[in-house]
Amino acid sequence: MHFASTLAQGRLIRRYKRFLADIIVDDNELTLHCPNTGRMTGCAEPGWRVYYSTSDNPKRKYAHTWELCRDDAGDLICVNTARANQLVAEALSEQRIAALAGYERVRAEVRYGAENSRIDFMLSGPNLPDCYVEVKSVTLHEGQGNGFFPDTQSVRAQKHVRELMECAQAGHRAVMLFCVLHTGIERVSPAEHLDSKYAALVREAVAAGVECLAWKAAISPDGMTLIEPLPVELGC
Template identity: 40%
Template sequence: MLAHRFGPLLDAVWLERRQRFLLDVALADGTRLTAHCPNTGAMTGLTRPDARVLLSRAANPKRRLAYTLEAVEADGVWVGANTQNPNRVALALARAGHAPLPASIAVRPEVRYGTAERVDLLLTGPDGRRTFVEVKNVHLVERAGEASFPDCVTLRGAKHLAALAHVVAEGERAMMLFLIQRHDCEVFRLARHIDPAYAAAFDAAAAAGVAMVALRCRVDREGITAERTIPVLDLATGRAEAAALPTAALGPT
């Protein structure tokens, strides 16, 4: 399913990332400009000078930076770099009734709950039970064919996992959705060496019954297409079944 569509995109070349939110690029004719970088993370593996990038133009003509970074070419594929897009993709899938999101009769984004302040999606199923869904952007590949998360230490991410475990303990359902913005991965594994505390929080949440799902997407000039779920290697045998949620059918991609 094409879950997020890009408008016209501008080709450029990566020059330098400044202050996290500023990306200097060069156009084919040599013109240099500064684009907005909507990614507060380390962007490990993507910050290579001279890498090809795709930029979208802001709808607001009065915005200070007219262009936004959408994707970076790495390892021969387009990799989504806009961390706002995974939530948009997940919301589109939920509203359309597509897997791996649970079948639902009501979909609400950005709902306050627990100690995590806001959950990315709150879904109400036909049985009346709610599913709390957190979405994480994944772009890191350290070994060929294997997507990894996180790419830097994330205290906030560990906090989200603890909050999801808490809602499961209260009788609700919860899902951590690792949305992979590249299509060259066959499996997902935690980058435990980058953030051991996050890995510990993941293990505790999975043991508590939080569903851990990795969804591979294809990024191209048209947009972001949800392809299929891939195995989460960190789940012990049998734990994936225990944490499974009833899902809608995945439609044509």
């Protein structure tokens, strides 16, 4: 996935009201749209370098969108959570995720589950069970390559795990795909210390047949692509 043009740069002043961030560019202050509803723990420290895209849509209140930042260790982090599904869609279309290769049809945002959600991707093909894929963007890094999801307690994430279990119990393939958007992360775990119920549900889901995969993105101001699988460590 390539950005429409090379991203511009600035320095972060603050992120606020969830969807806004102020940065400094050439001694001028600029407000960006922040496309991330999460806490962004470890992704939004004042002074960090920020990379942003610009839209020519005249109807937008804020023309600039925060895409990436670089932390003190030099790692790049994608804060635009919409990019995770775009990267996975690209990888699925190119059959680059070996565990999910072989399906002829990929559909996005298909309604499913008793709790009336939309699955990120539904894969289908002849002589293959339907495969339901839920994508989660992973950016929480707590040192030594350890990445975690979620970055706070998440009732919505818990619901998605329950629905994947229902898919598996109905005889379908059900996959939780952690899309790692932090170049410092080398392994992924459910965040037991932040959402113990989610972590327990993931372990229960895996025991019920749900698959957990993690794929890491190469990230640069020019673009991003999924490049390699990472281990998923479920804990006790």
